[in-house]
Amino acid sequence: MRRTFSRQCPHCTRQVTWPDTPTYPFCSERCRLIDLGAWASGAYRIPCEPLDEEEPRLATDDPEGEGETEY
Numbered sequence: 568m569r570r571t572f573s574r575q576c577p578h579c580t581r582q583v584t585w586p587d588t589p590t591y592p593f594c595s596e597r598c599r600l601i602d603l604g605a606w607a608s609g610a611y612r613i614p615c616e617p618l619d620e621e622e623p624r625l626a627t628d629d630p631e632g633e634g635e636t637e638y
Contacts, residue, residue, distance in 0.1 A: 578602055
């Protein structure tokens with residue numbers, strides 16, 4: 568028995584069925600690429616307050632010590 572799931576495309580809101588649509592959850596390759604472009608341009612981001620310069624940085628944020636770990 569094969570189960571199918573249906574939902575709306577996140578970009579254009581057309582009805583999409585899985586597993587019949589290879590680009591699920593998008594209805595087409597075009598909608599998938601539009602969404603990818605939105606991610607790449609920073610359109611999907613969580614708004615937050617900028618960090619203060621006075622806040623301490625984590626040891627992993629130190630670019631000078633990359634790859635040099637003493638045990």
